[in-house]
Amino acid sequence: MKLILNSHVHYDHAGGIGELHRLSGATVAASKFTARALEDGHSGPNDPQYGALPPIQKVAHVKIIKDGETLHVGPLALTAHFTPGHTPGGTTWTWQSCDQDRCLNMVYADSLTAVSADSFRFSSNSTYPNVIHDFEKSFATLSGLPCDILLTPHPEVSDLWKRIERRDKGGDANALVDSTACRRLADTSRANLEKRVASERAGGH
Numbered sequence: 001m002k003l004i005l006n007s008h009v010h011y012d013h014a015g016g017i018g019e020l021h022r023l024s025g026a027t028v029a030a031s032k033f034t035a036r037a038l039e040d041g042h043s044g045p046n047d048p049q050y051g052a053l054p055p056i057q058k059v060a061h062v063k064i065i066k067d068g069e070t071l072h073v074g075p076l077a078l079t080a081h082f083t084p085g086h087t088p089g090g091t092t093w094t095w096q097s098c099d100q101d102r103c104l105n106m107v108y109a110d111s112l113t114a115v116s117a118d119s120f121r122f123s124s125n126s127t128y129p130n131v132i133h134d135f136e137k138s139f140a141t142l143s144g145l146p147c148d149i150l151l152t153p154h155p156e157v158s159d160l161w162k163r164i165e166r167r168d169k170g171g172d173a174n175a176l177v178d179s180t181a182c183r184r185l186a187d188t189s190r191a192n193l194e195k196r197v198a199s200e201r202a203g204g205h
Contacts, residue, residue, distance in 0.1 A: 004026050035062035038059040045086050059188065083141055123201055147182035150182055
């Protein structure tokens with residue numbers, strides 16, 4: 001193992017990184033926000049879910065990457081696209097996967113859900129005041145990416161298991177390919193954020 005990447009720093013996606021790093025010695029690379037949280041063992045109050053999630057094992061050193069930076073592992077080139085909102089340091093990763101003369105654009109899209117601790121409001125808060133602006137930037141980023149195969153931290157969000165079943169049992173060799181998947185995920189995520197904000201302004205959550 002040479003390189004460890006991450007989408008966002010919540011325990012269910014980053015809780016094992018410290019141990020993987022200890023066992024492998026691989027470089028851990030992340031956005032500035034995520035790097036600090038990995039080194040501290042927890043995210044800060046500008047994380048919408050701050051205080052509602054357990055801590056994670058600390059990572060001794062994390063390489064801080066920039067938006068749009070490309071990292072290389074042998075011939076594989078992975079590009080970081082910052083997609084904040086779910087956390088301030090959310091990162092989507094893209095690369096190309098080639099089989100002979102056919103290359104597909106792969107997108108590992110970070111979570112774009114407006115989920116929070118009970119006390120956090122997306123419509124008005126002092127700890128992450130630009131959260132809605134960040135979400136909108138992320139929706140635009142995801143919609144604009146070359147996207148043949150979409151992967152997500154929670155596989156069901158991109159219908160991965162159903163697509164694999166169609167490929168393996170139904171014989172559809174292109175079951176994983178859907179050039180509209182990234183745009184549709186962005187549209188769905190935007191609609192869910194709008195619903196959450198409307199609920200807050202109406203006195204809900």
